[in-house]
Amino acid sequence: MANVNLKKLAGELNLSVSTVSKALMNSHEISIETKERVLLLAKQLNYIPNPYASSLRRKTSKTIAVVIPEVADSFFSIAINGIESIAQDKGYHVLIYLTHENFLKEKAILNDFQSGRVDGVLMSVTSETVDTVHIHDLCSRGFPVIFFDRVCEDIETAKITTDDFESSYKATKHLIECGCHKIAFLSFSKSLSISNKRMEGYKQALADNKIKSTDADLIYCTNDDAYNYTLLKTVMAQKKHPDGIIASVEKLTTTIYLVCKELKRAIPRDVKIVSFSNLQSALILNPALTTITQPAFEMGQAAATVLFKALEKSSFNLKKEKYVIPSTLIIRDSTRMAL
Amino acid sequence: MANVNLKKLAGELNLSVSTVSKALMNSHEISIETKERVLLLAKQLNYIPNPYASSLRRKTSKTIAVVIPEVADSFFSIAINGIESIAQDKGYHVLIYLTHENFLKEKAILNDFQSGRVDGVLMSVTSETVDTVHIHDLCSRGFPVIFFDRVCEDIETAKITTDDFESSYKATKHLIECGCHKIAFLSFSKSLSISNKRMEGYKQALADNKIKSTDADLIYCTNDDAYNYTLLKTVMAQKKHPDGIIASVEKLTTTIYLVCKELKRAIPRDVKIVSFSNLQSALILNPALTTITQPAFEMGQAAATVLFKALEKSSFNLKKEKYVIPSTLIIRDSTRMAL
DNA sequence: TTTATTTACGAAACCGTTTTCGGGAATCAG
DNA sequence: CTGATTCCCGAAAACGGTTTCGTAAATAAA
Numbered sequence: 001m002a003n004v005n006l007k008k009l010a011g012e013l014n015l016s017v018s019t020v021s022k023a024l025m026n027s028h029e030i031s032i033e034t035k036e037r038v039l040l041l042a043k044q045l046n047y048i049p050n051p052y053a054s055s056l057r058r059k060t061s062k063t064i065a066v067v068i069p070e071v072a073d074s075f076f077s078i079a080i081n082g083i084e085s086i087a088q089d090k091g092y093h094v095l096i097y098l099t100h101e102n103f104l105k106e107k108a109i110l111n112d113f114q115s116g117r118v119d120g121v122l123m124s125v126t127s128e129t130v131d132t133v134h135i136h137d138l139c140s141r142g143f144p145v146i147f148f149d150r151v152c153e154d155i156e157t158a159k160i161t162t163d164d165f166e167s168s169y170k171a172t173k174h175l176i177e178c179g180c181h182k183i184a185f186l187s188f189s190k191s192l193s194i195s196n197k198r199m200e201g202y203k204q205a206l207a208d209n210k211i212k213s214t215d216a217d218l219i220y221c222t223n224d225d226a227y228n229y230t231l232l233k234t235v236m237a238q239k240k241h242p243d244g245i246i247a248s249v250e251k252l253t254t255t256i257y258l259v260c261k262e263l264k265r266a267i268p269r270d271v272k273i274v275s276f277s278n279l280q281s282a283l284i285l286n287p288a289l290t291t292i293t294q295p296a297f298e299m300g301q302a303a304a305t306v307l308f309k310a311l312e313k314s315s316f317n318l319k320k321e322k323y324v325i326p327s328t329l330i331i332r333d334s335t336r337m338a339l
Numbered sequence: 340m341a342n343v344n345l346k347k348l349a350g351e352l353n354l355s356v357s358t359v360s361k362a363l364m365n366s367h368e369i370s371i372e373t374k375e376r377v378l379l380l381a382k383q384l385n386y387i388p389n390p391y392a393s394s395l396r397r398k399t400s401k402t403i404a405v406v407i408p409e410v411a412d413s414f415f416s417i418a419i420n421g422i423e424s425i426a427q428d429k430g431y432h433v434l435i436y437l438t439h440e441n442f443l444k445e446k447a448i449l450n451d452f453q454s455g456r457v458d459g460v461l462m463s464v465t466s467e468t469v470d471t472v473h474i475h476d477l478c479s480r481g482f483p484v485i486f487f488d489r490v491c492e493d494i495e496t497a498k499i500t501t502d503d504f505e506s507s508y509k510a511t512k513h514l515i516e517c518g519c520h521k522i523a524f525l526s527f528s529k530s531l532s533i534s535n536k537r538m539e540g541y542k543q544a545l546a547d548n549k550i551k552s553t554d555a556d557l558i559y560c561t562n563d564d565a566y567n568y569t570l571l572k573t574v575m576a577q578k579k580h581p582d583g584i585i586a587s588v589e590k591l592t593t594t595i596y597l598v599c600k601e602l603k604r605a606i607p608r609d610v611k612i613v614s615f616s617n618l619q620s621a622l623i624l625n626p627a628l629t630t631i632t633q634p635a636f637e638m639g640q641a642a643a644t645v646l647f648k649a650l651e652k653s654s655f656n657l658k659k660e661k662y663v664i665p666s667t668l669i670i671r672d673s674t675r676m677a678l
Numbered sequence: 679t680t681t682a683t684t685t686a687c688g689a690a691a692c693c694g695t696t697t698t699c700g701g702g703a704a705t706c707a708g
Numbered sequence: 709c710t711g712a713t714t715c716c717c718g719a720a721a722a723c724g725g726t727t728t729c730g731t732a733a734a735t736a737a738a
Contacts, residue, residue, distance in 0.1 A: 005694055006694065016717070017695085018697080022717085025696085031715080034717085048453050049454065049694080049695070050395070050454055050455055051456050052693085053391075053693070056696095057697080057722070059723075070420070071420060077412075084435065084437050088436075088444075094435055095402075097423075097427075105427075112387065115387040115389055116390075116391070117432070254620055254622075280590075283597070286627065356726095357687080361727090370685080373686080392693090393724080393726075394693090395693045395694065395726095396724085398693075
């Protein structure tokens with residue numbers, strides 16, 4: 001492929017390889033005239049340096065990794081957008097790895113990073129991740145790890161999150177103010193801190209409003225849509241079904257809507273629904289969905305920005321970097337009182 | 340980072356670097372006992388080869404690129420899923436590049452591939468791409484380029500598409516059968532072949548059913564949501580507004596729904612809508628959206644599969660590879676007659 | 679026994695950069 | 709005029725693998 005390299009340029013110009021290299025790097029050791037000669041020919045021949053030779057020598061790859069559970073989720077899609085926008089600015093390349101919520105995959109992917117393939121990683125852990133030695137290993141080697149959204153509590157490194165507790169609290173309070181008495185919380189992982197924080201916000205709001213919380217109202221969904229469907233169906237089929245629901249993850253929205261449709265539970269009359277979601281189509285749903293919308297793009301940008309700060313200054317202390325970017329509760333028809 | 344390398348292993352084992360390397364590659368030149376010794380120590384010390392040293396020497400990177408307009412679109416998200424699933428199987432890494440429908444970005448990104456950074460590219464061109472020399476350049480150097488979804492007609496290489504003409508024809512016919520007489524087509528690019536094929540299918544269906552097509556019914560939307568909103572608003576505000584609409588791209592769905600809501604045009608009573616879309620939430624929209632759903636995951640997988648065939652056999656002729664995976668028309672409430 | 683072949687390994691070149699080091703020529707200070 | 713700097717460049721080592729080639733020893737063939 002890349003047929004024109006430094007040696008070729010050097011040959012054409014009657015210069016040494018090292019001189020050409022330095023000229024291209026705008027080194028002060030090289031005279032202006034020589035630099036111009038080199039630049040000119042390099043442009044003419046469309047010289048493009050071999051990134052792998054360069055990475056090998058410099059021990060930096062100008063590449064970062066993004067490790068996420070999946071990409072078919074608008075939060076992660078939009079976050080990638082934010083990450084990529086910063087990376088492109090900085091001239092970095094971004095490798096994408098999907099774990100599909102599989103812990104072993106996550107482990108294998110991170111293990112590979114010891115090879116020096118990437119200069120740092122932005123990640124959201126899987127819902128299965130409880131053991132964190134694979135991440136700890138990387139961190140202890142000084143490898144930059146930045147968590148965004150789904151963080152590991154027990155690892156001290158940069159974390160970009162949203163205000164999960166507070167926004168969940170607000171959403172729950174909103175449901176209560178709308179007259180809900182029996183509010184269910186749809187969790188999707190027992191281990192994920194993000195899921196637990198949201199649950200805590202929910203519980204706190206109930207407590208503050210003197211509503212007793214039952215464990216029966218905590219619905220543990222999984223990554224399996226079919227399973228979730230039957231689970232939610234049994235929940236909503238009960239005579240004393242919840243009159244308010246908080247879905248702690250976007251993908252549960254479709255399921256709960258379908259269940260309500262099937263069971264002829266009218267939203268918001270029979271049950272009011274609010275969901276953590278970044279779906280652009282939330283406002284054209286039937287009915288329009290009240291959402292807690294996470295600042296996905298901003299979180300992606302923030303994560304990338306922090307990483308690049310660390311890459312630019314090796315003394316940069318990632319452990320101190322904690323950013324909490326607030327989510328916004330957008331009230332729509334699915335929680336409307338008079339309808 | 341990667342402190343344990345071949346030299347280290349060789350030292351510990353009293354072997355030469357070349358022997359260790361060959362042992363790890365399971366070369367026949369190395370005795371079984373030596374191989375076992377090497378493998379054991381490599382595992383113990385968690386040896387991970389430096390990918391860049393290897394790429395430099397072998398002139399292959401075990402990395403592919405995916406170049407797409409954006410990722411916050413369910414078609415592309417799902418397609419990435421398909422691509423990544425195959426790549427992970429094959430032990431390849433995938434670099435993501437977003438063009439944001441910007442031709443110059445696309446050009447710069449592809450130009451960089453001459454460096455040997457990636458072994459091949461899967462791409463969907465921008466809506467601005469008319470000049471295709473940058474792609475031609477790569478192809479003529481024998482660099483594997485696989486188009487998926489948004490292809491360039493004038494470039495002979497592997498193409499994975501869906502049946503844009505036929506599915507658009509079917510959708511239009513469906514609208515006609517639902518009693519629509521004035522059907523508008525929402526295009527999003529004058530140059531994109533995919534957009535034009537869909538338009539042709541639409542026109543053909545009109546012609547076959549003796550409905551005269553007016554240029555006024557071809558609505559050219561852009562990448563700017565706000566612009567599209569006002570454009571569609573003026574269209575739908577007319578007294579003789581369309582009674583049927585085909586949205587040729589997913590992102591226009593939200594816009595047209597909002598416009599109808601704003602203008603109190605009832606769907607499907609006043610206007611019936613069908614959209615090219617992979618939104619999972621289509622069936623819980625207000626009303627549920629009739630879609631032409633593209634086989635995004637399968638297209639991604641197919642594209643990756645073709646690429647890996649080419650990478651495994653250098654004699655593989657990409658020019659002959661054309662796959663058309665059909666879309667499916669899913670009829671829902673937004674085109675229902677009696678409502 | 680001699681010759682040919684196989685087996686198992688090491689030395690060294692190589693991939694294309696970057697970077698250190700050294701040195702000749704020119705410029706400057708004394 | 710001599711010595712110290714500065715300017716500009718090239719030789720060579722280095723990065724960490726892979727691959728070619730050579731070769732000593734063991735084995736097979738003649």
